[in-house]
Amino acid sequence: MFEHATAVTRIDPAGEVDGLIRSTYRAEVQPDWDILGNANGGYLLAIVGRALLAATGRPDPISVTAHYLNPGRPGPVEIDVDIVRAGRRFTAARATMRNAENKPVITVLGTFGDLVGQADGAPSWTDGAPPDLAPLSDCPAVSSQPTAPPFMSRIDLRLDPRDSGWAYGQKSGVPEIRAWFRLLDDEPLTSAALLLVVDALPPTIFNLDLPVGWAPTVELTAHVRTRPVQGWLRLGYRTRYISSGFMEVDGTVWDESDTLVAQSRQLALLPRG
């Protein structure tokens, strides 16, 4: 379960470090949330996100940015959280996850608050829409693919068949992935779980005929707009600019009420030839 796999426990009473309130948490990176031995980036972010929510006392992530520093291997980790500013409605805080060798795995900066009531009286407007996604019944589970990494068995991800032919050697030519997502066993979707969701898809570049096997994330930023209603999420992710050795992966997450629940963008590094 996501809730268990991202659990954090405070190990020290909060104290002051360099003028900021510091709380330290312990967590366990689970062995089966990986891709080729490295824990999924969204999974690592969700663990740190839960430590940040606990330390700030706020229920929801609003905007969270992670920089990926070293691969996350299964095993115990510690997360130091520092409160940068606690305001009336929002708290800004930062955190770093370190592994058992005291190496930093990811470092995170975010703003946290309460999304319930946030929209009261605020205007709304959109020209966006949920992704144009094939019906759920037409979308096979990624975990059923022969090459699916262990991580894909920890979530229920169903890819639009137009975007998933790469698994069978049929690249679409468009660096786009659209998918249905839910947690296993009807586990409820929290706003913290959206930090996992925004990095759950296979790389968009699998759909391009480029000599690229892997594109490690340098940085990922997620904006959480509202708590999702329970049910399936729809994800639409796309890359527009592969240049200067980098690419972005940009997309939106929608819930069953047709509400935008999260928007995210990551910068990934492309290997040099």
Added chain:
Amino acid sequence: MFEHATAVTRIDPAGEVDGLIRSTYRAEVQPDWDILGNANGGYLLAIVGRALLAATGRPDPISVTAHYLNPGRPGPVEIDVDIVRAGRRFTAARATMRNAENKPVITVLGTFGDLVGQADGAPSWTDGAPPDLAPLSDCPAVSSQPTAPPFMSRIDLRLDPRDSGWAYGQKSGVPEIRAWFRLLDDEPLTSAALLLVVDALPPTIFNLDLPVGWAPTVELTAHVRTRPVQGWLRLGYRTRYISSGFMEVDGTVWDESDTLVAQSRQLALLPRG
């Protein structure tokens, strides 16, 4: 000049704080880079960016995220920079700018490196293009508008007339702003200056008929893809989702060689009614 207005001076020899290398810089937030008395957010980010570049010893910002904590008023500030991880090609570092009352103004997390040679051998692909922008000669300088804030006289910003009618009561109905940008007096554009550029436009929502006068930035992330060639930059920024009391402002920056030089997104807060 941008170079002068964002200058930073190291005031302490680098030391170790909480296991990380700390360098502290002093800077002066200039009085005429403001909007209604508050320094422009990109200007503040560029000051912190220069401290981060100095402390990391890297020439270019790669991905930089700022969270805005308190208004930036003119006057002296201090910037503490901590190196989170110095790798072979990139350094991740964080920084916080504090004002004379020791209040945090902005806090920043970024990855820095050398963009020259970064693209060697890496694949390239795009389906994006520079903004559809009116010719420079048809775009009036923002500084000539009767309501232009002082900040607009510190840069040379020319708005597409289709997007700038709001200054005269003619909102376009589309939350989009396209513009030409350069620094004054042919000052060279560095990659650090792009941190200013990505937050230089008037709010996209000025083009919508909403009861919103101000939308403070919660968080801004900029990806710098390459150093710009000298000349005019073209900016295309747009908002797609105004919901839950927030909106994003998302866009790209292109140089005269038709190269994408930066991409950015910010999350802004909408006032409650």
